[in-house]
Amino acid sequence: MAAEGSTGVKSVSRVFDLLELIADAGGDATISQLAAAAELPLPTIHRLLRTLVSQGYARQLANRRYALGPKLVRLGEVANRQFGQMAMPQLKSLVDRLGETANLATIDGDNVVYVSQAPSPHAMRMFTEVGGRAHLHSTSVGKAILAQLGDDQVREIISRAGMPHSTDRSLDTIEELLADLAASRERGYAVDDGEHEVGVRCFAMAVPNMPVLTAVSVSGPMSRVGEDFAERAIPVLRDVVAEISAATNAR
Secondary structure, three states: OOOOOOHHHHHHHHHHHHHHHHHHOOOEEOHHHHHHHHOOOHHHHHHHHHHHHHHOOEEEOOOOOEEEOOHHHHHHHHHHHHHHHHHHHHHHHHHHHHOOEEEEEEEEOOEEEEEEEEOOOOOOOOOOOOOOEEEHHHOHHHHHHHOOOOHHHHHHHHHHHOOOOOOOOOOOOHHHHHHHHHHHHHHOOEEEEOOOOOOEEEEEEEOOOOOOOEEEEEEEEOOOOOHHHHHHHHHHHHHHHHHHHHHHOOO
8 A cells, every 4th residue: 555645645655555456356346355455444435435326336245245347348448449449550550460360459347348359361260359348268368368367366367257168179177277377377378169159279378467457469370370370379478478567668
């Protein structure tokens, strides 16, 4: 929590900390959970939450837990759109070099949301669209994002989101997922081998040093995207995620 600056500046910092804590808890939390995590007195937490609720950036549920508010949806949509536009040159470069669809995605609650896409010039390509949401465990971008977290955090997310099957290749258990994530960490990229869309293979890599967990993928039909494609794609993905990170963090 902020410990320097004026009272007003500290209050603003604490408000954002609370919103992030609610998000980290899966979208809702009790006031006592927030007070413990923020290491602030209950009266202070209550005052800040009351302000957030009155402005529509938080809401109190019937069970007295606090959740993220509807006004954040608009802010998130605008921010995602701008972020997606900023990364478009890198995504188009990826498509130019590999000939397959490139996607930029971020974590949103317990799902992944696609915020930008440069489509393949081929008629046969994946069906994912900008703004689309998917489960983290069955997508390459989702697994690249989960691989940045510890196993306990992954278990918490999956306990809330579950592991529904998108195809008959989707992973079945948390143990299978954790083993897949360990392999992703070791090799530096994640693979969706027809787990989200039938007949589509995707390779994804996390974007380093981002304010929100982010990944870039390249995907196409298995007839075009095989092992030889992976050998070409991984160095290109590595260049692209480095460029997006540098552009995002430029001062």
